[in-house]
Amino acid sequence: MQFKDVIGQSAVKQRLIQSVRENHVSHAQLFFGPAGCGKLPLALAYAQYILCPNRTETDSCGVCPTCQKVQKLAHPDLHFVIPTNTTKSVKSNPESDLFMEEWREFTLKNEGYFSDNDWYTFLEIENKQGYMSVRDAASLLRKLSMKAYEGEYKIAIIWMAEKMNPQCANKLLKLLEEPPAKTVFLLIAEDQEELLATIKSRTALVKIPVLDSASIEQALQKRYGCDPQQAHDSAIISEGDWLTACRSFKDFEDHKLFFTTFQQWMRLCFRAAYSELIDFSANIKNLGREKQKELLNYGLRIFNNALLFNNNLSEIVMLPEDEKKFNANFAPFVNPANLVQIAGLFEEAIRQIERNGYAPLIFTDVSFKMIGLLKKK
Ligand SMILES: [Zn+2]
Numbered sequence: 001m002q003f004k005d006v007i008g009q010s011a012v013k014q015r016l017i018q019s020v021r022e023n024h025v026s027h028a029q030l031f032f033g034p035a036g037c038g039k040l041p042l043a044l045a046y047a048q049y050i051l052c053p054n055r056t057e058t059d060s061c062g063v064c065p066t067c068q069k070v071q072k073l074a075h076p077d078l079h080f081v082i083p084t085n086t087t088k089s090v091k092s093n094p095e096s097d098l099f100m101e102e103w104r105e106f107t108l109k110n111e112g113y114f115s116d117n118d119w120y121t122f123l124e125i126e127n128k129q130g131y132m133s134v135r136d137a138a139s140l141l142r143k144l145s146m147k148a149y150e151g152e153y154k155i156a157i158i159w160m161a162e163k164m165n166p167q168c169a170n171k172l173l174k175l176l177e178e179p180p181a182k183t184v185f186l187l188i189a190e191d192q193e194e195l196l197a198t199i200k201s202r203t204a205l206v207k208i209p210v211l212d213s214a215s216i217e218q219a220l221q222k223r224y225g226c227d228p229q230q231a232h233d234s235a236i237i238s239e240g241d242w243l244t245a246c247r248s249f250k251d252f253e254d255h256k257l258f259f260t261t262f263q264q265w266m267r268l269c270f271r272a273a274y275s276e277l278i279d280f281s282a283n284i285k286n287l288g289r290e291k292q293k294e295l296l297n298y299g300l301r302i303f304n305n306a307l308l309f310n311n312n313l314s315e316i317v318m319l320p321e322d323e324k325k326f327n328a329n330f331a332p333f334v335n336p337a338n339l340v341q342i343a344g345l346f347e348e349a350i351r352q353i354e355r356n357g358y359a360p361l362i363f364t365d366v367s368f369k370m371i372g373l374l375k376k377k
Pocket of ligand 1: 052053054055060061062063064065066067068
């Protein structure tokens, strides 16, 4: 990863670049900051900058063999210590080295932006917390006691350092006190309280602030083609946390999808377009179980809103303008004679999906019943 791929944080980047250019790279640094500010991407870009033989005044070159290896997280002088736990495939004694393939895949896919919980979900460690044990520290010690393979420096990135258990932290502490030559430790943490005070005192603090909202706004537009207004809104809601901004944007996208899908569905029901409804229901498979449920819940919301429209309470309906218009046009077809049955039908469909029912059949059934119910006066 290059500095140019890291969102915002220009002051921190400047400081890190400076340290390399002035030959003042401190051997142990603690990248400390809140979730979603880009600590890991910064550490990765910094490591690449330190290792790249063709670095410029502003960034690593991005194309030399060294950069290419770092970009794949496969450089022999770049080591990772990460929280793990037992999984379906690693049934005992978990340690970072056993998860390097997953780590590379996940980190590259997310460009370094993810939370520890995202990582645990990816590993399917269920409800357990990840941790680093003395096995992790011992393995790191072994690797760092060897000579650097390629460049001058060996770099160890310790992600979520607060997840080290005491044995691990104590062993690492010895390493930090008597570091092997030309080794740089980059510890990344979000919770200082949980980090051993002695570890903190052995590291130079690199404080990483929340992202400024202009950087988030730009990144949402550039990376996701987000429209400017939505990018602006998501950036404000995120309070400087890129992960929250992405979630808000994704929710917005999902919401749009539910609106257009529901609208299409109800139009087919009005037209009693039986064969098209069968196709529609067959395609619903692609949404996946969670979104099928959310679509049905979206429908329930539209039906409930219809009551508000019918009782002249439209001003309390909180929906974007185009959806509100659709909802208002739809409202006359929902009345006391059919509302209870429609709501019951959707609620039952949700229960069936939760019980692993076959979605195309469930949606076909709901569709055909809706044709009749929408005609009820
Ligand atoms: Zn390079």
